Amino acid sequence: MWFFRVPQVVFGEDALSFLSTLGIKRACIVCDRYLAAAGMPQRVMRFLDGAEVAVVSDFGEEPSLGDVERNLTQVREFGPDWFLGLGGGSSMDMAKILFALYERPDISAYDITPLVPLGLRKRARLALIPTTSGTGSECSWAAVLSDEGHRKNELASPEIMADYAILDPSLVLGLPKGVTRNTAVDAITHSVEAYASAWRNPYSDAMAEKAFELIVNSILRVLKDPSDVTARGNVHIGASMAGSAFSNSQIGLAHALGHALGSHFRVPHGMSVGLYLPSVVRFNSQAVPERYRRLNSLVPDGIRKGTLDLSLQALFSEMGQPLSVDEAGIDRSRYLESLEGMVAVASESTGTVGNAKDASTSDIRTLLLSVLPEK
CATH class of the missing domain: 1.20.1090.10 (Dehydroquinate synthase-like - alpha domain)
Incomplete structure (x- = not known):
């Protein structure tokens, strides 16, 4: 027996506006420090009228376990009902991992495997919004976490797949x-x-x-x-x-x-x-x-x-x-x-x-x- 798992995909011009239909109350936007400095979260916030927003961005291109643990403190204090992973693969992977550990404070990142039922989505849900066209992380149930030696550890669970993948071409028009x-x-x-x-x-x-x-x-x-x-x-x-x-x-x-x-x-x-x-x-x-x-x-x-x-x-x-x-x-x-x-x-x-x-x-x-x- 096999399964084919994909999130619900929202695509095309103005796809970002879909966020306004979700009834989000407390949004945690997860994006790396470079995108945050470039003002990318503000493009998402336009569609979060009335919601409280926290931007979690204290990480770079290859997030490590230390990055996860440091940002998790902010996430838990804020208490979101939605995680919005915004950026390339690293940002979306970080959103997946933070989402899982926020829901399950009793596990470590390395417990995110296909063999361990996690029981997620009791406190929050997850939408991923790519700002590059390549990693496919918005549609995968994997996440990559680097260790101190920059070895890439592959985490995976069907439960960290996004509820929604939002593909808006306007977000990639300015890519170098x-x-x-x-x-x-x-x-x-x-x-x-x-x-x-x-x-x-x-x-x-x-x-x-x-x-x-x-x-x-x-x-x-x-x-x-x-x-x-x-x-x-x-x-x-x-x-x-x-x-x-x-x-x-x-x-x-x-x-x-x-x-x-x-x-x-x-x-x-x-x-x-x-x-x-x-x-x-x-x-x-x-x-x-x-x-x-x-x-x-x-x-x-x-x-x-x-x-x-x-x-x-x-x-x-x-x-x-x-x-x-x-x-x-x-x-x-x-x-x-x-x-x-x-x-x-x-x-x-x-x-x-x-x-x-x-x-x-x-x-x-x-x-x-x-x-x-x-x-």
């Missing part, structure tokens, strides 16, 4: 080009890995395939003309669909390798997973040839090559996504010094479990070396 590129590469990787996952199912297939089609046929338009609302909307919806897909199947080796890279080097998440995706597709190609051929057929003319891995390389090159360690600005000698540590981290990732093809430690090492071309 680098963020637009990195988050889109993340979403492309989600769709490819979900479609090839050993745990895939007809529902995740439909979401992954459509997500891939929407993003790869729109992202170059967005990068050329950031004000193209239609193309922005396609990428924004596609990223959310990709989040629904991998949340109901599984990520794969590109994420396992990307998380390993992120644990040793400060590389944007989308850049790190995209760095390995073409190599992982080549590695998996004999296991899921028809699936990769299908995705390759959706790549636009002029970019499409004979195989999906080559098409992804061509698309990423056009986007400005690095294809090697050198292009990513990582020192080669430091990369080699960190190699065995990255092998160990990648081997422990849940991305190895659902990957289309089993990978040995030797395979993982080879994949990590594949982005270190000979001089």
Whole structure:
């Protein structure tokens, strides 16, 4: 028996106005300190007439357990009836974790697993509002928490999935080009890995395939003309669909390798997973040839090559996504010094479990070396 879980999705222009229908009395807006300083919470507050509002923002790009515990004090003192996670993946993940620990003060963050019933929604509910188009966190039941060594710990429970995912394209129109590129590469990787996952199912297939089609046929338009609302909307919806897909199947080796890279080097998440995706597709190609051929057929003319891995390389090159360690600005000698540590981290990732093809430690090492071309 399988389940396909998604939040109720509100999308399109003026989607933010939906908040005014929820009868919110005490809203806890969770966003990182950078978005808070940029005034992003005020764009949400316009639709919270009459509600008391607390902005929880004392954390950065990679929230840690210490960040959670520090912000949880403010949350408990305020006593919200709604959590509104606003931002990229880190902000939405922080909202999920704070929501769970507010409801269950007797557990720790690491008790958020699919095996532990949490009994949430007795005190509050959760809406997630992405301001980037990539992580898919608004539609997933996972959250990532970094430890002191920047290792990314993957928490998950169906109960931390949002009640509502609110996709308003106006929130992503001003995204910088680098963020637009990195988050889109993340979403492309989600769709490819979900479609090839050993745990895939007809529902995740439909979401992954459509997500891939929407993003790869729109992202170059967005990068050329950031004000193209239609193309922005396609990428924004596609990223959310990709989040629904991998949340109901599984990520794969590109994420396992990307998380390993992120644990040793400060590389944007989308850049790190995209760095390995073409190599992982080549590695998996004999296991899921028809699936990769299908995705390759959706790549636009002029970019499409004979195989999906080559098409992804061509698309990423056009986007400005690095294809090697050198292009990513990582020192080669430091990369080699960190190699065995990255092998160990990648081997422990849940991305190895659902990957289309089993990978040995030797395979993982080879994949990590594949982005270190000979001089």
